Every structure is written in structure tokens, then in C-alpha cells.
Amino acid sequence: MKPALGVDFGGTAVKIGLVNERGRVLREDGFPTARARGVDGWMNEVAAALDRMGIPEKAIQSELSGIGVGVPGFVDFQRGFIHDLTNVPGWTAVRLATVMRSRFGLPVVVDNDCNAMALGECKYGAGRRYRHAVFLTLGTGVGGGIVLDGRLWRGAYSMAGEIGHVPIDLHGVRTSTGRGGLEEYVGNAQIVKRARRMLRHRRSILPTMVDGHLRELTPRHLAEAAQAGDEVAREVFDYMADCLATALAGVTYLLQPEAFIIGGGVAAAGDVLFEPLRRHLNERLSPFFAKLIRVEPAALGNRGGMIGAAALVLKGG
Amino acid sequence: MKPALGVDFGGTAVKIGLVNERGRVLREDGFPTARARGVDGWMNEVAAALDRMGIPEKAIQSELSGIGVGVPGFVDFQRGFIHDLTNVPGWTAVRLATVMRSRFGLPVVVDNDCNAMALGECKYGAGRRYRHAVFLTLGTGVGGGIVLDGRLWRGAYSMAGEIGHVPIDLHGVRTSTGRGGLEEYVGNAQIVKRARRMLRHRRSILPTMVDGHLRELTPRHLAEAAQAGDEVAREVFDYMADCLATALAGVTYLLQPEAFIIGGGVAAAGDVLFEPLRRHLNERLSPFFAKLIRVEPAALGNRGGMIGAAALVLKGG
Numbered sequence: 001m002k003p004a005l006g007v008d009f010g011g012t013a014v015k016i017g018l019v020n021e022r023g024r025v026l027r028e029d030g031f032p033t034a035r036a037r038g039v040d041g042w043m044n045e046v047a048a049a050l051d052r053m054g055i056p057e058k059a060i061q062s063e064l065s066g067i068g069v070g071v072p073g074f075v076d077f078q079r080g081f082i083h084d085l086t087n088v089p090g091w092t093a094v095r096l097a098t099v100m101r102s103r104f105g106l107p108v109v110v111d112n113d114c115n116a117m118a119l120g121e122c123k124y125g126a127g128r129r130y131r132h133a134v135f136l137t138l139g140t141g142v143g144g145g146i147v148l149d150g151r152l153w154r155g156a157y158s159m160a161g162e163i164g165h166v167p168i169d170l171h172g173v174r175t176s177t178g179r180g181g182l183e184e185y186v187g188n189a190q191i192v193k194r195a196r197r198m199l200r201h202r203r204s205i206l207p208t209m210v211d212g213h214l215r216e217l218t219p220r221h222l223a224e225a226a227q228a229g230d231e232v233a234r235e236v237f238d239y240m241a242d243c244l245a246t247a248l249a250g251v252t253y254l255l256q257p258e259a260f261i262i263g264g265g266v267a268a269a270g271d272v273l274f275e276p277l278r279r280h281l282n283e284r285l286s287p288f289f290a291k292l293i294r295v296e297p298a299a300l301g302n303r304g305g306m307i308g309a310a311a312l313v314l315k316g317g
Numbered sequence: 318m319k320p321a322l323g324v325d326f327g328g329t330a331v332k333i334g335l336v337n338e339r340g341r342v343l344r345e346d347g348f349p350t351a352r353a354r355g356v357d358g359w360m361n362e363v364a365a366a367l368d369r370m371g372i373p374e375k376a377i378q379s380e381l382s383g384i385g386v387g388v389p390g391f392v393d394f395q396r397g398f399i400h401d402l403t404n405v406p407g408w409t410a411v412r413l414a415t416v417m418r419s420r421f422g423l424p425v426v427v428d429n430d431c432n433a434m435a436l437g438e439c440k441y442g443a444g445r446r447y448r449h450a451v452f453l454t455l456g457t458g459v460g461g462g463i464v465l466d467g468r469l470w471r472g473a474y475s476m477a478g479e480i481g482h483v484p485i486d487l488h489g490v491r492t493s494t495g496r497g498g499l500e501e502y503v504g505n506a507q508i509v510k511r512a513r514r515m516l517r518h519r520r521s522i523l524p525t526m527v528d529g530h531l532r533e534l535t536p537r538h539l540a541e542a543a544q545a546g547d548e549v550a551r552e553v554f555d556y557m558a559d560c561l562a563t564a565l566a567g568v569t570y571l572l573q574p575e576a577f578i579i580g581g582g583v584a585a586a587g588d589v590l591f592e593p594l595r596r597h598l599n600e601r602l603s604p605f606f607a608k609l610i611r612v613e614p615a616a617l618g619n620r621g622g623m624i625g626a627a628a629l630v631l632k633g634g
Contacts, residue, residue: 074605132473146571148470155573156449157609162570167601168487170502170563178566178601246487249495250567253479254463256472284484284495288391292474 002065004313007046008113008305009033009071011087014042016049017303018064019310023124025303027053039094043103057104066107067100068312070116070305077158080110109312113305115152115161117298118145120308121261123315125299130258134251135298136163136244138264142183146255151316168246185243188266192217195236204232223269237269238276245280252285252293263298270297319382321630324363325430325622326350326388328404331359333366334620335381336627340441342620344370356411360420374421383424384417385629387433387622394475397427426629430622432469432478434615435462437625438578440632442616449574452615453480453561455581459500463572468633485563502560505583509534512553521549540586554586555593562597569602569610580615587614 001021008015010033017028029049036042047057055063073085080097100108118135127133127147135145144163146153154160164183172180184190196214199206206225210216225233248260267273274295282290300307318338325332327350334345346366353359364374372380390402397414417425435452444450444464452462461480463470471477481500489497501507513531516523523542527533542550565577584590591612599607617624 144571148465153465153572156575157573159606160571160573162606165570165603166567167485167563170485170560177570177603180563181570243487246484246497247567250483250564251571253482253498254461254477254568254571255470256474256477258473286482286494288476289479 001314002063004065004310005050005067006306006308006310007067007069008116008309009069010113010305011072014045015306016046016053017306017310018053018055019307019314021314023120023307023311025307028303028306029053033088038090039096039099043100061105064106066109066313067104068116068309069096069100069108069110070113070309070312071096071110072113075110075112075158077111077154080108082110107313111152111312112145112161114143115145115154116308116312117263117304118147118161118261118308119152119311119315120300120304121263121298122147122150123311124307125304126261126296127259132255132257133259133261134163134255134257135261135263137298138186138262138266140188142186148255148257163247163251166247166250168243182243182247186240188219191219191222191236191240191266194239195222195232198232198235202232205230206232219266219269223266223272226269226272234272237272241273241276242280244277245284248281248295249284252281252289256289257293259294259296261296261298263300263304267297318631319380321382321627322367322384323623323625323627324384324386325433325626326386327430327622328389331362332623333363333370334623334627335370335372336624336631338631340437340624340628342624345620345623346370350405355407356413356416360417378422381423383426383630384421385433385626386413386417386425386427387430387626387629388413388427389430392427392429392475394428394471397425399427424630428469428629429462429478431460432462432471433625433629434580434621435464435478435578435625436469436628436632437617437621438580438615439464439467440628441624442621443578443613444576447575449572450576450578451480451568451572451574452578452580454615455503455579455583457505459503465572465574480564480568483564483567485560499560499564503557505536508536508539508553508557508583511556512539512549515549515552519549522547523549536583536586540583540589543586543589551589554589558590558593559597561594562601565598565612566601569598569606573606574610576611576613578613578615580617580621584614
């Protein structure tokens with residue numbers, strides 16, 4: 001099979017990779033999201049990136065098996081139709097698969113970026129050994145993707161896998177997506193806010209790490225402090241892990257996947273997140289379920305998006 | 318296709334039905350669970366019931382396409398192996414499918430009773446029109462079964478669908494299955510307890526319904542009182558519905574089925590449960606998800622278990 005083009009359409013950057021059947025990135029390029037004007041301008045930028053990668057537009061059909069695109073928003077997968085992109089203005093109601101197919105003359109698959117990442121991790125990353133795995137990416141919000149029997153589960157109307165909105169507290173904070181949703185507890189802003197609150201009356205190395213400017217505190221500072229043994233930072237990760245474990249316990253009881261694969265910025269914190277996460281998940285499951293479930297860090301890093309997008313083509317989505 | 322035998326193995330009664338391909342119960346019989354001694358004794362009772370239904374043991378192979386059994390406990394579906402039945406002593410580590418196959422000479426499928434009911438409702442009951450539906454049965458506990466693409470989703474190790482243990486409150490009560498699990502909020506005992514607590518300082522028709530013996534209060538009394546407009550009973554159902562809605566919102570965000578099918582004793586309460594359930598579920602979902610999800614009462618009543626067990630054979634589980 002010829003390699004596929006994986007397009008990771010992010011809010012700030014569009015990353016493009018030529019990915020072979022084994023999930024290897026052969027060449028990569030990209031452009032800042034803001035540079036592209038409209039859908040046609042965006043396709044021009046993709047074509048220009050391909051050209052820089054040694055594939056001029058007239059060679060695209062002979063060099064590639066297809067194009068996969070992961071986008072940050074709501075997608076109707078069947079039609080390759082973008083309802084709306086959360087952080088990219090002007091991308092409402094776009095028939096992206098259709099217009100790309102007619103421009104490049106190749107199969108085009110468009111899906112939600114978290115679904116693409118989930119598939120990438122399950123085919124080429126931390127989930128390679130599993131047939132049934134649930135992927136989460138931790139960041140500003142919490143995204144998810146569900147792989148059952150080796151295939152993405154998209155739900156009845158192409159919107160499944162929204163783990164960030166799964167309620168963990170029936171009395172929790174109300175938002176436009178319900179009440180007490182997971183990402184209200186473990187999103188980047190929430191964990192930083194929790195740390196700042198604790199710093200009012202607790203000693204910690206965190207203030208010196210940001211020269212006293214607590215506004216500048218990020219999850220990365222928290223990870224470093226926790227790794228250095230800072231109690232406040234460790235407690236923030238412990239609480240975050242317990243909130244995550246609550247949602248993962250629910251998913252385990254419902255779906256019983258083999259594993260959870262956790263990616264995104266905060267997951268890079270490593271053991272300071274994964275140790276309490278595994279511990280709390282065990283506490284929140286019966287022994288039957290606890291002993292069978294695995295929790296693994298994602299393996300593809302910031303190439304996960306492009307590899308996953310290519311996997312939509314290479315592994316049939 | 319010849320009819321299948323559906324065996325609904327309950328804690329108090331074993332119900333047996335001859336079910337045709339269209340889900341009709343042609344004949345039915347049964348016996349009290351306590352009457353059967355051991356697995357062989359139990360199979361004798363099944364054979365005796367079949368005989369009473371006009372099918373002597375020597376005619377079983379020619380009359381039936383197979384036997385489906387729904388059991389109240391943990392089952393390894395692939396092997397037809399019963400790990401343990403919660404309320405039936407002596408049924409630990411039983412290779413039921415194997416022993417029944419060798420006795421009756423027919424295909425035998427054994428599954429968890431909730432899975433069987435879920436399949437029955439989805440093939441022959443309230444879920445007939447849906448390819449993707451999640452079934453719940455409300456009673457002492459809360460059981461569940463998940464049908465995706467027209468097939469039961471059993472998870473990686475045959476234990477999926479345990480909706481009763483899905484946490485709805487990260488700070489909730491601790492049990493052997495975790496913390497804040499749904500059935501700790503909506504199980505029969507819990508809703509009756511809640512009503513009794515409210516009756517300490519509230520007027521209601523409930524005390525007169527049980528001649529002042531509040532110990533005798535059951536969910537059925539609550540349903541009758543709620544239907545008659547009793548405020549306390551209505552508030553109990555409203556709270557129960559909101560707890561259920563929390564779990565269903567999580568399932569919707571994760572799996573996006575087309576519908577929930579709700580059965581079990583309490584579900585017979587009808588609108589006093591379903592009206593607040595639909596309302597709270599809408600409040601707990603974004604409009605995109607809310608407008609697409611259906612909530613339906615189960616349609617097969619107390620024959621749901623036997624019809625579902627037969628469906629395991631007729632519809633391939």
C-alpha cells in the first residue's frame with residue numbers, strides 16, 4: 001500500500017505527514033493555521049506543503065493512497081462534513097472530504113482529531129497490542145476516542161467519545177454541556193486554579209518557579225514540581241487522577257476495554273499522574289474489573305495527530 | 318428456523334418459554350428455583366417443564382433450534398461458563414453451556430440475564446427500530462446491556478454493561494464496587510429509604526397507603542402515590558430520575574446510542590419516572606446530543622427474560 005497523507009488540523013498549526021503502512025512518518029511539513037484563507041486557501045497550503053515534501057500536485061495521485069484529516073471540532077464522519085471547528089473561525093458547514101477529493105483526486109477521510117489520535121495510538125502506538133481501547137487526551141479540555149474490535153466507535157450520529165463531558169458529580173458545576181463533566185475538574189485551567197488556591201496557605205516550590213507570578217503557572221510547572229516532590233503539586237495531581245479515575249471507572253464498567261491510553265500535555269507528567277491514576281482506578285473498581293484493566297501513556301507524542309489522520313486512510317477508520 | 322427455548326434463570330423462579338423467530342412466546346412453563354438440586358437436578362426440571370409443554374426429551378433436537386439461558390450473575394459468554402450467581406447458592410464455576418449441550422444435544426448459549434433482556438428488547442421489544450441501544454433494568458440493583466450495531470457489546474472479558482456501578486458522584490458512598498455507583502442512588506431500597514426520610518417532616522398519602530407501617534413501603538406504593546399527585550412521591554421520582562439522567566448523560570456522551578430502553582419493576586411507574594427522566598437528561602446534555610437521544614420504556618414485561626434468552630439463539634447473541 002502506498003503511504004497516506006495525514007493532516008493534523010490544529011487551532012494554531014496544521015501539521016502534515018507522509019505516513020507509511022507501518023505508521024512511520026517518512027516526511028513532514030506544515031503551516032500556521034492563520035496563514036490559510038478559506039477552504040481553498042487551506043488546500044493551497046496543503047498542496048504547497050506537499051510540494052515542499054517532494055510531491056508536486058501532479059504526482060499526488062501516483063504517490064499517495066489517500067488523505068486523512070483530523071479536525072478540532074464536530075464532524076459527520078460518513079459525509080466528511082465539518083459542522084463547526086471550535087477555535088478556527090470560518091470553518092462552519094464545510095464538505096471537506098468532497099472538496100478535497102475533487103481537488104486532489106484521491107480518497108479523503110475526515111474525522112474529529114481525537115478519533116484520529118485514538119486510532120493512531122491503537123494501530124501504531126501504545127494501543128498496538130489491544131483490540132479494545134479508550135483514548136483520552138488531556139489539555140484545555142479532555143478529548144476522547146473509543147476503539148472497539150479494532151475500529152473507531154463513532155456512535156449513532158458520529159459524535160461518540162466525548163469523554164470530557166462525562167459527568168463525575170451529579171451536583172457539579174453547570175455548563176452548556178451538562179453538569180459536573182470531567183473536563184471541569186481536570187482541564188488545564190482547572191488544575192492550575194486548584195494549585196493557586198492551595199498556594200494561599202501552603203508552602204511549595206511553585207511560586208519561586210514562576211518568580212512569584214502565579215498567573216504564569218502552567219501544568220508543566222506543576223509536573224516539574226511534583227516530580228521534585230513538592231507536596232502541593234503532588235496533591236493537585238492526586239486529585240486530578242482521582243477525578244479521571246471516576247470517569248474511567250464508569251467507562252470500564254460500561255465497556256470493559258482492555259486499556260486506556262492517555263495522551264496530551266499533562267500526560268507527559270508521567271508517574272506523578274499515572275501512579276495515582278492507577279491506584280484510584282483500582283479503588284473505584286471491583287477486583288474483577290480492576291485486575292484486567294491497563295492504563296498506558298500515549299506513545300506517539302505530538303506526531304500522534306498526523307499519524308492518526310493517516311491511519312484513517314491506512315487502517316480504514 | 319425452528320423455535321428456541323428461552324430460559325430465564327431468576328433467583329426465585331426459572332421461567333421457560335418456547336419462542337419463535339419473530340419473538341412470540343408459543344408456550345411457557347417454569348419451576349421455583351429452590352426446587353432444583355444442583356446442576357443435574359436443574360436440568361431435570363428444565364426437561365420436565367419441556368415435557369409439560371409438549372416436548373418430551375427425545376423430541377428436543379427435532380423441535381428446537383437451540384437453548385438460550387439468561388442467568389443472574391457473572392458469565393464468561395464465550396465458554397458459557399458461570400463464575401458465580403449472586404443469589405443462587407451452589408452455582409459457582411459451572412460450565413453450563415457444555416453440560417447442557419451434552420445432555421440435550423443442541424446449541425446452548427449462556428449469558429448474563431441483563432444482556433439477554435437487552436437483546437430481547439432490541440430485537441423484539443421497545444428497541445426494534447434501533448441498531449444501537451442501551452438497556453437498563455431497575456430493581457434491587459440496576460442491570461444493563463449494550464447493543465451496538467445490532468449485537469451485544471460484552472467487552473474485552475465478557476463483563477461489560479454494568480451500568481449499575483457507573484459512578485455518578487466522585488464523593489459518593491464507598492462500596493465493594495467503587496464509589497458513588499448509580500445503584501446506590503436508584504436501587505429499590507435506596508428510593509424507599511429516601512421516601513421514609515422525607516416522611517418524617519412532610520405530609521403525604523404514603524403512610525395511609527401502608528396503614529402507618531412505613532417498613533412495608535415499596536416502590537410500587539411510591540409509583541401509585543406519585544400517579545395520584547403526591548408531592549413526596551413525585552420528589553422521590555424526580556431525584557431518582559436525575560440520578561439516572563446523570564449516568565445516562567455519561568453513556569450518551571461516550572457511546573451516543575440511539576435510545577435507552579428502561580425496564581424493571583420501577584419502570585412500570587410510567588410517566589412519573591419517564592417525564593422527569595427525559596427532562597433531566599436534556600438538562601445534562603448539550604442540545605446536539607439531547608435532541609437525538611430517545612428514552613423508551615421496555616415493552617416485553619416479565620417475559621423479557623425468556624424472550625431475550627431465546628434471542629441469544631435466534632439472533633446470534
